[in-house]
Amino acid sequence: MPTKTYLSLLRQLASCYQAFESYSAGHIRSLGLTPAQFDLIVTLGNTAGMNFKELGEKTLITKGTLTGVVDRLVAKGLVRRLASATDGRSQVVQLTEKGAALFARVFPAHLEHLKPAFARFGSSDLEQAEATLLRLRQAFEEARGRGN
Amino acid sequence: MPTKTYLSLLRQLASCYQAFESYSAGHIRSLGLTPAQFDLIVTLGNTAGMNFKELGEKTLITKGTLTGVVDRLVAKGLVRRLASATDGRSQVVQLTEKGAALFARVFPAHLEHLKPAFARFGSSDLEQAEATLLRLRQAFEEARGRGN
DNA sequence: TATTGTTATACTCTATAACTATA
DNA sequence: TATAGTTATAGAGTATAACAATA
Numbered sequence A, B: 001m002p003t004k005t006y007l008s009l010l011r012q013l014a015s016c017y018q019a020f021e022s023y024s025a026g027h028i029r030s031l032g033l034t035p036a037q038f039d040l041i042v043t044l045g046n047t048a049g050m051n052f053k054e055l056g057e058k059t060l061i062t063k064g065t066l067t068g069v070v071d072r073l074v075a076k077g078l079v080r081r082l083a084s085a086t087d088g089r090s091q092v093v094q095l096t097e098k099g100a101a102l103f104a105r106v107f108p109a110h111l112e113h114l115k116p117a118f119a120r121f122g123s124s125d126l127e128q129a130e131a132t133l134l135r136l137r138q139a140f141e142e143a144r145g146r147g148n
Numbered sequence C: 001t002a003t004t005g006t007t008a009t010a011c012t013c014t015a016t017a018a019c020t021a022t023a
Numbered sequence D: 001t002a003t004a005g006t007t008a009t010a011g012a013g014t015a016t017a018a019c020a021a022t023a
Helices: A003-029 A035-044 A052-059 A063-075 A097-118 A123-145 B003-030 B035-044 B052-059 B063-075 B097-118 B123-145
Strands: A079-083 A091-095 B079-083 B091-095
Touching: A003 A035, A003 A097, A003 B003, A003 B097, A003 B123, A035 A052, A035 A063, A035 A079, A035 A091, A035 A097, A052 A063, A052 A091, A063 A079, A091 A097, A097 B003, A097 B123, A123 B003, A123 B097, A123 B123, B003 B035, B003 B097, B035 B052, B035 B063, B035 B079, B035 B091, B035 B097, B052 B063, B052 B091, B063 B079, B091 B097
Parallel strands: none
Antiparallel strands: A079 A091, B079 B091
């Protein structure tokens, strides 16, 4: 396999993600949230809440950072901390009423913001693209698992 | 088009990029560089240098941030600033001998690190994946250009 | 007047590790 | 001993805007 080929694929992946991020982040910031904060709100949306460990696994934010991100969302009144009923060391983070209302308002709005980008994609295009990305992701995860 | 479909494609894109980033960033940090610094070194590699404006366009780092990133690379002795010959306001950033030597050593090593992930991709797989990402990227750029 | 790069401000995220309270 | 979350530290990227020098 020629080096040049996978290198240009990687460049495309990075450019594509950056294009998505820059398109998406502009809208998120206009809501007064950072991408990490939005990620947390969306992860907590339509759930009864979850502890820091689960939240860290889903968002890929490490626990030290997570404390700070949650602090800022608490300060905005969007989430609250509750003691876990089953584990005295553990806390549950959940959306407040205000946070749930924000989620209910901004998540659909964010999807509407993203939707026009897919105007020319039919459902088979979408499925094919998703399959390609899945395969690529698994390739990285396997290589990582092999300790490369 | 069902909302669910493009949403899951976007999740795949984010997961895929994160898998790449985490696989790639580990290696970059082991070289004592941050991803942004590595990006700059690679961008400047095999060139005679470029000014801040060009550098910002290629790396998508805004000019305010760029001053700081370049400062840190200057402190490491990897790049230098030169006054532009043609524009008194402008400066050219170029790799020092030490920076060029680092580039010559780490860029191929980084490609070797990435290569095993593509073990099961044939050249038609790579081309197809690249075409998919290109199409997706253009969709975001067009939507952004339309001011969505 | 517009552009290039610097500086300043204030915030946010990252990595790491020591620490506490509980399991 | 191990785990959940907090705190502390130091560094790095982000957005924004004001600014000096030059075009």
